[in-house]
Amino acid sequence: MNKSTAGFCNAIEALGQALERADAVVVGAGSGLSSSAGLTYSGPRFEAHFADFIAKYHFRDMYTAGFYPYASPVEYWAYWSRHIYYNRYDLTPGRVYFDLLKLVRDRDYFVITTNVDHQFQLAGFDKARLFYTQGDYGLWQCSLPCHKKTYDNEKTVRRMVAEQRNRRIPTELIPRCPVCGRPMTMNLRSDSTFVEDEGWHRAHKRYEDFLKRHEGLSILYLELGVGSNTPVIIKYPFWLWTWQNPKATYACINLTDAAAPREILPQSIRIEGDIGEAIASLIP
Structure with missing residues (x-):
């Protein structure tokens, strides 16, 4: 992204104007937002924390490592405890999250995200204005599941990371369902x-209520870093709701493929480039 280009400047100006006139802002965040914040799953960060797994299995990134069929639960949880720890507990939110909060803090906003890394809450976003649709690294559930409840894992994960040796955790730390075993x-x-536990359903209802309260008003649907893996959760609904509401604006910031259907192009703002740079450009 060349910030000096007229196209970028015009798009940022248009987005700033859309923010000012909006009665409400709905932020839809995907993995590209956390990538912009430095939460990468490959490269030096991966190599620093998983050198032993890389040496053994030649993994290239955390996604590949997460889906690998480990031979035993003690090795499986040795990997996953580190994955959870470094992507949920041992991190500070990137600047882009704090800048985004500055933009929406004094506005009527809601965030829906497919991210599971807890960055929004760590940055200070109001928990009552967040809907994590795809889960949370900080929660476990029964693998069956035999009941609809989730469990905080921080204490056990920290022990797993501290006590593992040779890519294995102590057997007694293997987590089991407290109901069925x-x-x-x-x-x-x-x-x-x-x-989808009680907390998930409460957040879902708050999101639906927010959308209903603002039907027909001037709404900015701000999509950040949403890819093509789960477009039915954020991207497609944002497109549909923009098409249904002449007062709505759809804005998409993504490293690549910041697109919109031709039916809503007059109501759309598309910015291709780093999300952090674009959001920072909106800060007075």
């Missing part, structure tokens, strides 16, 4: 076993 698993949406 089956193995626990991550509360991450990957199939129909994902647990």
Whole structure:
């Protein structure tokens, strides 16, 4: 992204104007936002924390490592405890999250995100204005599941990281469901076993209520770093709601593929480039 170009400047100006006239802002955040904040899953960060797993299995990134069929639960949880720890507990939110909060803090806003790294809450966003649709690295659930409840994992994860040796955790730390005794698993949406607990449903209802309260008003749908893996959660609804509401504006900031259907192009603002740079340009 060349910030000196007229196209970028015009798009930033248009986005600033859309923010000012909006009655409400709905932020839709995908993995590109956390990548802009430095939460990368490959390269030096991955190599620094998972050198032993890389040496053994030649992994190239955390995604690959997370799906690997480890031979035993003690090795599986040795990997996953580190994955959780470094992507949920041992990190500070990137500047882009704090800048985004500055933009929306005094506005009527809501955030829907497919990210599971807790960055919004760590940066100070109001928990009552957040909806994490795909789960949370900080939660476990029964692998069956035998009941619709999730469990905080921080204390056990920290022990797993501290006490593991040779890519293995102590056997007694393997998490099991307190109800049925089956193995626990991550509360991450990957199939129909994902647990939508009471907290998930409360957040979902708050999101739906927010949308209903602002129907027909001037709304800015601000999409940040949303890719093509789960477009039905954020991207497609934002497009549809913009098309249905002449007062709405759809803004997309993404490193690549910042696109919009031709039906809503007159209501759209598209910025291709680093999200952090674009958001920082909006700060007075």
